[in-house]
Amino acid sequence: MQVERLAEGIRKREIPALARAISLVENGRDGFESLLSALHEDIGRAYRIGVTGPPGAGKSTLVECLIRGYRKAGKTVGVIAVDPTSPFSGGALLGDRIRMESATSDPSVFIRSMATRGAGGGLSTTAREVCDLLDAFGFERILIETVGVGQSELAIAATADTAVLVLVPESGDGVQALKAGIMEIADIYVVNKADRPGAERVKRDIEVMLGIRRGQAYRHVAPHHRPEFGGGERGQEAEPAAPAGSWEPPVILTSAVKGEGTELLIEALEKHREYLERSGELERRRRERIERLTREVVDRTLRQLVWHHSDAEVHLASGLDRVLRGERSPYELADEIVSAVRKEMAHGA
């Protein structure tokens, strides 16, 4: 059976098997869930890092620095780029792509891009499942690059263990979104292109925002553990200290093109990984992720049953004209479709 051969190939760390498995999952083709199911026991060893931020923030260059840094430390790295503007996903300048070659010729690095267009709300589930494949394959660090400063964009990063938000001195909208509290809190903040004017101001804005929200944001963390990097890392004695045992998101200035500050970022990432393990937060986040995944798989299966394996689509097409003529409401039509689907489902159950 193809699924078992693929699972076996992934366990044996065969790149062609991994590439085929990713295509299978991305396109939702027959057997992709069986494959993920078969690999379930091999999943859960990788440390997953989500990197998000507006287009033009230099995320790809930063990801490149992280790849190099982790390779230097002897770690294998898998990368998923969910970003139409990223060189990894083919949206950027040729120069960027060539620059990447140095990283991709290394067999311990695997880079794969995913399209954001057309996938709709299911993208975060699919991105997560592709991460699961990289995890099962044995990559020790997995980087998920997404683009945007809206709620749905950070949600993709939040399927990782650690969420990194990358801004630049010009990120007026991003900083406003943070201030207004419409963006979820990240675990680590980066102000990239920090050699440009305004970097220190953006850093200060983020720190002030974190100071205001801190008491609220970390209530759920049990006060048992006190990380040794405590509250002093940011050197802001004037601000109230974070509750003992909580994580205080650092704000790191980098210039990825010059390779400056990226070592500090890797340090912060590894500290956060240790914190997650020590505090039990890693366990909690992973449990939550498995619960969410199960719910999403149930919803996805039902949507597919309805729209691909029943007469719902035909029913909708024929009923829509009557709705437009005012003979019935969309709710009456939806009700008819649901009733018909339930009858059909009963036969297959």
Added chain:
Amino acid sequence: MQVERLAEGIRKREIPALARAISLVENGRDGFESLLSALHEDIGRAYRIGVTGPPGAGKSTLVECLIRGYRKAGKTVGVIAVDPTSPFSGGALLGDRIRMESATSDPSVFIRSMATRGAGGGLSTTAREVCDLLDAFGFERILIETVGVGQSELAIAATADTAVLVLVPESGDGVQALKAGIMEIADIYVVNKADRPGAERVKRDIEVMLGIRRGQAYRHVAPHHRPEFGGGERGQEAEPAAPAGSWEPPVILTSAVKGEGTELLIEALEKHREYLERSGELERRRRERIERLTREVVDRTLRQLVWHHSDAEVHLASGLDRVLRGERSPYELADEIVSAVRKEMAHGA
């Protein structure tokens, strides 16, 4: 029956009935779909305008100007604010709220806020359904204010007839998102706070981006109608003209606090409304919206059947521990839940 009384009250233009109906819909309480279904024939007369943009762009002040402008023109106005930072939804400074009083004491204006938190992916459906209530009530212009520069935020605005994107000279991330093509195209662009430095540059950036994307973005518009405001409105003879009969999104400079430029915005809105009607685009957009709504109602109904009216939730809770112990995969658990749900559904069908 309560639903019929509410429908009757809305048709008689009774504000308390409207307010109660909105609460019913917002909270998804019993009968809300019957109410919307009963009002279906009364829906479709209002012109709906979506206003979105980053927090701090001055959207609320701009919406205030639009309310005043439309009241001056004798139109009734309904407003839905889906924005935690808006004075309408209670997130902003007291000063802003007091400033709003002038508008809200007018009985021909109705303002209602909606929370963005917790509602998840269903928010755009609910916002659309609240608009339907305001439409059935008889408001001639409906303004939907949302916040953000991500894909999901503009999606809410896109449930309107006309989508307006508001940026400010500081909107680095928003402009980058437009350039990178990760934001859907709006029908009208506004650069607010245009008295600040950089406004003309942002306007030019948007215009260049529109010039690049034009051929692509408007392919679907039939070349039968040539609006009299043609391609010359923006005074950019050097750029290739838009295909005849297509809409060329204008970029309008405003200073909402000073009330400057907002008359131009209302003019552009009314021109777009006329264009939509003349070109058949209004009909097409509304048809598409009804189709999308029907699909969403089907999916929502099934989700509710599964998670609120079956044993799926109990099944998930008891199965999750076995998944965490590695005894089964999330896919196997999801499969069990789906099978059980199908059997249960068969009984109710």
